[in-house]
Amino acid sequence: MAVFDEELRALKERVLKLGSMVENAIQDSVRSLVERDSNLAREVIKKDHQINALEVEIDEECIRLIALRQPKAGDLRFITTTMKIITDLERMGDLAEDICERAIELNEEPQLKPYIDIPRMAEVAQGMVRDSLDAFVRGCTKLPYEVIKRDDEVDNLTVQVFNELLFYMIQDSHTVSRAVKLTYISKYLERIADHATNIAEMVIYMVEGKIIRHMEIIENP
């Protein structure tokens, strides 16, 4: 049993490593936009394959553990949750890559406006990723509910960013290309927050064995 416990611990560590790689990618992607640093953006894009490789590695390890250890109850929920969480993390990595691509394009042109809401969105989304992973590691059910609530904040910011950019586009058609790209970026961040919400929901399943996905009202117990 000690061997299996060790394997589970190592698995958890790898998920955390993947999580921190994704967090960095998100942070750097937004920084490359705000600081107009296209080299940083290219670096993030270059490093995405590491995220993909680790995701596959963790996936294979989960399958191996299911086949060889036949996990049950809490162990089973931990491993199946891991398999789902890493898919969300990998997608977040892809979205960070998308942000970088738009940033590189935007950095070629004069800055349309000061970036205020987008860094704010990135900050909230990153916090959601961090807290949902923290909850995963600690088996905590309080944090996930908070993460799920914070998703609304990101959604509101997305609408706000869109309305503001719409105003630019109506005013001056020369801004359309840049405004659309910024709209994309805010949409990518909004998707990242959604993936963090997925992780939070899965952590609640892992800890309590209760599936809360697709439910309208989520109550904090």
Add this chain to the structure above:
Amino acid sequence: MQERNRESEVRSQKSKETKIITDGLNAWFGRNQALKNINMSVKQNEVTAIIGPSGCGKSTFVRCLNRLHEEIIGARCEGRVIFDGKNIYDPDVDPVLIRRRIGMVFQKPNPFPAMTVYENVVAGLILEGRMKRSELDKAVEKYLMLAALWDEVKDKLYQSGASLSGGQQQRLCIARALAVEPEVILFDEPTSALDPISTAKIEELIQDLKKEYTIVIVTHNMQQAARVSGYTGFFLLGELIEFDRTNKIFTNPSNKLTEDYITGRFG
């Protein structure tokens, strides 16, 4: 055909019913208490698995369900076992009749070694002595078919039962148990002496049998409990720790002790 559809409909409705209820069941071997206040129910046309470490009282529990426990010297039990609404420990109940209605298949295949395959299947019926030869022939075929053994032994009916392989012997014992037409079959670790192929055959058979019978299976193999049963009871030191749907027990047990046992973190 319609008749049969209706029959299976009635059966599936009946399947929601409870076949056996134990109410405050306690059992002893001499001064040693083997079961402590077991309150559990067994659903009709379902497979109920009993799991737990060695010496937890699993076998004693099923042996109390058909009054086999009391056959051991110094063994006794208290409490009620309600079978179709009637306590089988009431003084007016004949234990022999109960054992007919609640049959048992044991861990080690135990065909009567001096008997042929044929005689083994109908041993119980011959004992009653009210069947003609032609009726016995039919019964042998019917129950060997039901036990998924007919094709393998139809040309060996007059060989000794002991000449069959272990897996075949176990299915022969199942055929023998079925021949007296019980309503419930208790399996006490029926595959622990068998290889994986024979085990798979018995498990498949159990799935088929639950359409007609109510089944309780004691098993050391948790994967087996997960595969074959709809309900699972976890026993520990003579107590029923948790009883729930098998799916619940194996994905999200309510009791920490159950979790520790099924995830192998016991002790």
